[in-house]
Amino acid sequence: MNPTASPDYIAIDWGTSRRRAYRVDAAGRILARIEDDCGARSVAAGGYPAVLAGLRDALGPLPVIAAGMVGSQLGWQSTPYLSAPVTLAALAGAATRVTAEDCTLTPGVSLDAAEGCDVMRGEEIQALGAAAAGLVPPDALVCQPGTHSKWITLADGRIATFRSVMTGELFALLRGDGSLAMLLDGPVAVGVAFRDGVSAGAAARSLGAALFGTRAAVLLGRLPVGNAAAYASGVLIGAEIAGELGDAAGTVYIIADDRLGALYAEAIGLLGGAAVRVDSHTAFVAGIHALQASL
Amino acid sequence: MNPTASPDYIAIDWGTSRRRAYRVDAAGRILARIEDDCGARSVAAGGYPAVLAGLRDALGPLPVIAAGMVGSQLGWQSTPYLSAPVTLAALAGAATRVTAEDCTLTPGVSLDAAEGCDVMRGEEIQALGAAAAGLVPPDALVCQPGTHSKWITLADGRIATFRSVMTGELFALLRGDGSLAMLLDGPVAVGVAFRDGVSAGAAARSLGAALFGTRAAVLLGRLPVGNAAAYASGVLIGAEIAGELGDAAGTVYIIADDRLGALYAEAIGLLGGAAVRVDSHTAFVAGIHALQASL
Numbered sequence: 001m002n003p004t005a006s007p008d009y010i011a012i013d014w015g016t017s018r019r020r021a022y023r024v025d026a027a028g029r030i031l032a033r034i035e036d037d038c039g040a041r042s043v044a045a046g047g048y049p050a051v052l053a054g055l056r057d058a059l060g061p062l063p064v065i066a067a068g069m070v071g072s073q074l075g076w077q078s079t080p081y082l083s084a085p086v087t088l089a090a091l092a093g094a095a096t097r098v099t100a101e102d103c104t105l106t107p108g109v110s111l112d113a114a115e116g117c118d119v120m121r122g123e124e125i126q127a128l129g130a131a132a133a134g135l136v137p138p139d140a141l142v143c144q145p146g147t148h149s150k151w152i153t154l155a156d157g158r159i160a161t162f163r164s165v166m167t168g169e170l171f172a173l174l175r176g177d178g179s180l181a182m183l184l185d186g187p188v189a190v191g192v193a194f195r196d197g198v199s200a201g202a203a204a205r206s207l208g209a210a211l212f213g214t215r216a217a218v219l220l221g222r223l224p225v226g227n228a229a230a231y232a233s234g235v236l237i238g239a240e241i242a243g244e245l246g247d248a249a250g251t252v253y254i255i256a257d258d259r260l261g262a263l264y265a266e267a268i269g270l271l272g273g274a275a276v277r278v279d280s281h282t283a284f285v286a287g288i289h290a291l292q293a294s295l
Numbered sequence: 296m297n298p299t300a301s302p303d304y305i306a307i308d309w310g311t312s313r314r315r316a317y318r319v320d321a322a323g324r325i326l327a328r329i330e331d332d333c334g335a336r337s338v339a340a341g342g343y344p345a346v347l348a349g350l351r352d353a354l355g356p357l358p359v360i361a362a363g364m365v366g367s368q369l370g371w372q373s374t375p376y377l378s379a380p381v382t383l384a385a386l387a388g389a390a391t392r393v394t395a396e397d398c399t400l401t402p403g404v405s406l407d408a409a410e411g412c413d414v415m416r417g418e419e420i421q422a423l424g425a426a427a428a429g430l431v432p433p434d435a436l437v438c439q440p441g442t443h444s445k446w447i448t449l450a451d452g453r454i455a456t457f458r459s460v461m462t463g464e465l466f467a468l469l470r471g472d473g474s475l476a477m478l479l480d481g482p483v484a485v486g487v488a489f490r491d492g493v494s495a496g497a498a499a500r501s502l503g504a505a506l507f508g509t510r511a512a513v514l515l516g517r518l519p520v521g522n523a524a525a526y527a528s529g530v531l532i533g534a535e536i537a538g539e540l541g542d543a544a545g546t547v548y549i550i551a552d553d554r555l556g557a558l559y560a561e562a563i564g565l566l567g568g569a570a571v572r573v574d575s576h577t578a579f580v581a582g583i584h585a586l587q588a589s590l
Contacts, residue, residue: 081515110515116495116504117511117518148474148507164511165503166474173468179443179461200411206538207502208460208531209411212443216412216459220376220405223412236503243501 009063010055011288014070015122016041016147020281023059028289030281032059040068040075048076049101064103065288065295068122071096071105081110081119085158088128088287092294104295111161118164123150126255126280129287131157135278136253143244143252143268144280145237145260147172151244165240171233180211183218186229190266193227197234198267202242210235237267249273255280304358305350306583308417309365311336311442315576318354323584325576327354335363335370343371344396359398360583360590363417366391366400376405376414380453383423383582387589399590404454413459418445421550421575424582426452430573431548438539438547438563439575440532440555442467446539460535466528475506478513481524485561488522492529493562497537505530532562544568550575 007026012019017039023032034055043051052064071079079096086109096105108121123144130136131154138157144150147168153160175184188194197214204210214232217223223231241264245252249272254264257280265275302321307314312334318327329350338346347359366374374391381404389402403416418439425431426449433452439445442463448455470479483489492509499505509527512518518526536559540547544567549559552575560570 110511112515112517116499116508117515118508119511119514149503163500163504164507165501166507167503169473170465170503170506173471173473176468176472178464178468204411204538205458205541206460206534208444208462208465208535209458209538211465212459212461213411213413216405216414219414220407220412222407239501240503243499243504246500 006060006062008060009065009292010059011285012055012064012066012068012070013122013125013284014066014068014075015039016069016074020284021055021059022281022285023062024285024289028285030285033281034058040070040072043076052101052103064101065106065292066103067106067125067284067288071108072121077105079105079107081108084109084111084162085155085160086124087158088125088132088291089294091124091128092291095291095295104292106291109159109162113161116163118162120150120162120164123152124159125287125291126283127152127154127159127287128157129285129290130253130255130278130283132290133282133286135283135286136276141244141250141252142255143264144255145264146256149240163244165243167236167240171236174211174232175229180215180228180232183215183225183228184232186226188230188233188263190262191230193223193230194234194263195266195270197231198238198241198270200231201235201238202271204235204239207236207239210239233263234267237263238271241267241271241273245271245273251276253278255283301355301357303355304360304587305354306580307350307359307361307363307365308420308579309361309363309370310334310417311364311369315579316350316354317576317580318357319580319584323580325580328576329353335365335367338371347396347398359396360401360587361398362401362420362579362583366403367416372400374400374402376403379404379406379457380450380455381419382453383420383427383586384589386419386423387586390586390590399587401586404457406456408456411458413457415445415457415459418447419454420582420586421578422447422449422454422582423452424580424585425548425550425573425578427585428577428581430578430581431571436539436545436547437550438559439550440559441551444535458539460538462531462535466531469506469527470524475510475523475527478509478520478523479527481521483525483528483558485557486522486525488518488525489529489558490561490565492526493533493536493565494529495526496530496533497566499530499534502531502534505534528558529562532558533566536562536566536568540566540568546571548573550578
C-alpha cells in the first residue's frame with residue numbers, strides 16, 4: 001500500500017454530503033487537496049475500497065486517516081463514540097483500523113449528560129486541531145455552523161462539552177416544503193434582511209413564532225419576498241446564537257467555510273459577541289496530524 | 296337562495312386542509328354539522344359555487360357565513376385583514392359579500408407591531424365566540440394549537456394581541472424528510488416520552504438544539520425509537536408553551552380538538568400553567584352567531 005515509503009499520508013474529512021481529502025507530509029503541511037460531493041451518503045455499502053483506490057490514484061498510494069460520518073451507521077463502519085471530555089490522544093487510542101485497506105477511522109464523540117444527549121463525528125478533529133495549532137486558545141468557545149451546527153467548549157485544550165443545533169437542516173426543510181417554501185427562493189447573504197432576521201430570531205419567544213413572522217411580514221408588505229430567505233436564515237441563526245451565547249457574550253471562534261463563516265460572524269457581532277474566524281482546512285489537518293502522532 | 300324563508304343559516308370554519316360546516320338556527324343552536332377534508336387548498340379556483348351548492352344540498356338552501364382561509368389568497372376571495380385590537384362587530388363591518396352566492400366571507404386579523412408581524416384567519420371567530428358565549432373570561436389567554444398555533448390575548452372581550460407559532464408545521468416537515476424522519480414514525484400521545492420532550496423543549500437553549508437531542512438520545516440508547524415521535528412532539532410543544540407562558544404562568548384556555556387539546560393541556564400543566572379546555576365547535580358557532588347579528 002505504501003510502496004514509495006513516503007512518510008506522507010492522506011487525511012479525509014468525510015461528512016454526510018461532502019468529502020475533503022488532503023495529502024499531508026511528515027511536517028503536517030498540505031501538499032494537495034480534493035473537495036467533492038463524494039459524501040458518506042453517496043457511497044454504497046461495500047463501495048469504500050474502490051472509492052479509496054480512486055482517491056489514492058489522485059493523491060498517492062498512502063495510508064489513510066478518515067474522520068466524520070464515514071465512521072457512522074450510514075458510512076463504512078460504525079466506530080464507537082468516546083464520551084466527552086476528550087483529547088486527540090484519546091481519539092487516536094480508540095481509532096478503528098481497517099487493515100486490509102491501510103485505513104484508520106477515528107471515533108465520534110458523545111455527551112450523555114443530565115442536560116441532554118449529543119453526538120458528533122468530524123467536528124471534534126477541527127476543534128481540537130485548531131487548539132493544537134494555536135489557532136484558538138486552549139479555553140475557548142468554538143462554533144462550527146452547518147446542517148447540524150456544533151458549539152464546542154474547549155477547556156485545557158480538551159473538548160469539555162458541546163451542543164448540536166440543527167439550524168441548517170431546519171432551513172433546508174423549510175425551503176423544501178410547507179407554507180414558507182414559496183417565499184424562500186431568494187439569496188441568503190449578509191444585509192439588512194439577514195440582520196433583521198437575526199434580531200428577530202434572538203428576541204423571539206420561540207423559534208416557531210419568529211419563523212411564522214417571516215410569512216406574516218411578507219403578507220403585510222413589510223418584507224419583500226426576495227429578502228425572505230435572508231430574513232428566515234437570520235431568524236434561525238439568530239435563535240441559535242442567542243441560545244448559545246446567553247447573557248455571557250464573549251469571543252466565539254468560528255470554523256467554517258467563507259459563506260457560513262461570514263453569516264455567523266455578522267450575527268455574533270450583532271448579538272454582542274466577538275467573532276474570530278479560523279480556517280477549517282488548516283484546523284482539520286492540524287487535528288489529524290496531531291492525532292496520527294499518537295496512533 | 297332561501298326559498299324556505301327559514302331563519303337558519305350555514306356557518307363554515309373553512310381552513311386550509313379542513314372544513315367544518317354547521318346549520319345554525321335563529322337561537323344559535325347547531326342543528327347539523329359536517330366535517331371533511333374539503334379545505335381551501337383542495338378547492339380549485341372557480342370551484343366554490345359548485346362546492347357551496349353541494350353543501351347546501353346537505354345542510355339546506357340557506358345563507359352562508361364563512362371564516363378562515365377561504366378568504367385568503369389561496370381560497371375563494373382575498374378579504375382584508377383588520378388590525379388588532381378587533382371585535383366581532385368590527386369583523387362583521389369589514390366582511391365581504393359574495394351576493395351572487397348569498398355568502399359572506401369574514402376578514403382576517405393582522406398585527407403589525409414593532410415586536411413583529413402576524414396574521415390569522417378563522418381562529419379569531421373561535422376566540423371571540425368563546426368570550427361572547429362566556430366560555431372564557433373577557434380577559435384571557437387563549438391557545439388554539441395546530442399547524443400554526445395561535446396564542447390570543449383577550450382584553451375586554453376583544454382580541455388585543457396574538458402570536459402564531461408554526462409548531463404543527465415544523466413537526467410535519469421533520470416527519471416528512473431529513474435526519475429525524477426515520478425516527479418519527481411512532482405515535483404521539485400523552486406519556487413519559489411526551490412529558491420528557493416537553494421539559495427538554497422548555498428548558499433548551501434553542502429549539503434546534505432540543506430537536507437534535509432527539510436523534511442523539513436514540514443513537515445513545517436513551518430513547519426507544521418508538522417513543523421518538525412523542526418526545527419530539529413534546530419538544531416542539533414545550534418550546535412553544537414555555538415561550539408563550541414565560542415566567543407568568545397563569546390560566547390558558549385551550550380551544551382545540553380532543554387529541555391536540557389533551558397534549559397541550561398536559562404540557563401546560565407540566566410547565567406550571569392551568570389549562571381549561573373549551574369546545575371548538577361551540578366557540579366557533581357562538582362567534583359566527585354574534586357576528587351575523589351585526590351584519
